[in-house]
Amino acid sequence: MEPSDEALCQRVAERDEAAFDLLVARYQERAYRIAWSVLRDGEEARDVSQEAFIRLYQAAGGFGGRARFSTWFYRILVNLCLDHRRKHAWWKRVLGGGRPDEPDGREAVIERQPAEPVDPLAGLGREQVMTQLWAAVATLSPQQRAVVTLHVQDELPTREIAGVLSCSEATVRVHLHRALISLRATLGKA
Amino acid sequence: MALTHPETELIPYAKGELAAAEHERVAGHLATCAACRESLAAFGGILESLARTAPEPPAVPWGRYRTELREKLEARRHRAWTAWWRRPVPLALSASLAAALVFIAVRGGQQPATVDVASVEQAVLGARLDLLRQYGIVENLDLLENLDVIHNLDGLETSRKG
Numbered sequence: 622m623e624p625s626d627e628a629l630c631q632r633v634a635e636r637d638e639a640a641f642d643l644l645v646a647r648y649q650e651r652a653y654r655i656a657w658s659v660l661r662d663g664e665e666a667r668d669v670s671q672e673a674f675i676r677l678y679q680a681a682g683g684f685g686g687r688a689r690f691s692t693w694f695y696r697i698l699v700n701l702c703l704d705h706r707r708k709h710a711w712w713k714r715v716l717g718g719g720r721p722d723e724p725d726g727r728e729a730v731i732e733r734q735p736a737e738p739v740d741p742l743a744g745l746g747r748e749q750v751m752t753q754l755w756a757a758v759a760t761l762s763p764q765q766r767a768v769v770t771l772h773v774q775d776e777l778p779t780r781e782i783a784g785v786l787s788c789s790e791a792t793v794r795v796h797l798h799r800a801l802i803s804l805r806a807t808l809g810k811a
Numbered sequence: 812m813a814l815t816h817p818e819t820e821l822i823p824y825a826k827g828e829l830a831a832a833e834h835e836r837v838a839g840h841l842a843t844c845a846a847c848r849e850s851l852a853a854f855g856g857i858l859e860s861l862a863r864t865a866p867e868p869p870a871v872p873w874g875r876y877r878t879e880l881r882e883k884l885e886a887r888r889h890r891a892w893t894a895w896w897r898r899p900v901p902l903a904l905s906a907s908l909a910a911a912l913v914f915i916a917v918r919g920g921q922q923p924a925t926v927d928v929a930s931v932e933q934a935v936l937g938a939r940l941d942l943l944r945q946y947g948i949v950e951n952l953d954l955l956e957n958l959d960v961i962h963n964l965d966g967l968e969t970s971r972k973g
């Protein structure tokens with residue numbers, strides 16, 4: 622049987638390098654994707670997700686097993702992302718840049734359209750609408766975007782998202798609700 | 812009944828996350844409130860569409876990713892090690908050194924000094940080795956800083972709410 626994430630983390634605390642490699646292999650794609658969802662920059666997402674693994678390695682002894690490993694690890698990751706954004710926001714504003722990967726993201730959205738759309742957006746110029754919708758996701762507050770991302774891409778339950786963001790479930794619900802209000806307004810204008 | 816719309820509970824309701832009583836309350840409200848039914852349908856549609864069309868981040872060569880990660884981890888360990896080595900001599904070590912020097916001073920006149928120098932070296936090395944055996948602690952110097960960060964996560968969240 623495969624060892625659980627929690628058991629592997631325990632072994633990392635005992636400096637078991639193989640256990641660390643296994644955890645990295647298990648979480649690398651999810652970690653990178655979550656980081657990218659918040660940062661919208663491939664290089665930064667790579668860097669910050671690697672940093673999260675380093676913190677995991679260093680702090681594994683502090684994982685008490687009270688939460689799920691994924692919640693604990695995502696918390697480290699998401700907070701590094703939010704911190705990174707906060708620290709780097711000023712120069713992005715100065716340089717007038719924003720989200721280097723956004724054009725790629727938009728193309729990817731269009732490429733990934735299912736052949737037979739069966740949703741309420743069908744017939745509204747769906748590709749265009751989805752492009753606008755994702756562009757609107759990119760303008761949400763980092764917390765709102767993190768909630769939306771963890772919700773739709775990782776299908777985490779509200780309780781776990783609250784654990785990741787170190788806030789109450791009520792706060793997560795408010796973030797999600799506000800995000801949905803904004804996104805709905807975007808669709809209204811589309 | 813429709814006065815307070817359970818707006819923030821709509822999605823948790825649809826996901827089946829609410830406690831039984833709350834679930835019943837929202838279900839009852841939805842039965843009588845067209846606005847909330849409309850919101851729920853719209854929000855559900857948006858989330859479903861997002862889930863289906865999530866943009867993919869740029870591809871990553873995972874072998875290279877892990878090699879980079881290893882290199883960074885090694886560099887961090889090396890830094891922690893160097894930082895420790897350059898720290899002032901720990902108190903316990905200074906104490907044993909001082910004791911050894913007193914020992915030399917007291918016995919200096921009676922015995923050839925070389926023997927005592929050897930015992931000083933032994934005392935010093937012994938102390939160092941003892942500390943070396945606790946390398947786990949040394950290695951985790953960074954950890955203290957990180958635990959601090961982790962403990963402060965709640966603070967980070969509240970300070971950023973918006």
Ligand SMILES: [Zn+2]
Pocket residue numbers: 813815816817840844845846847848
């Ligand atoms: Zn209502």
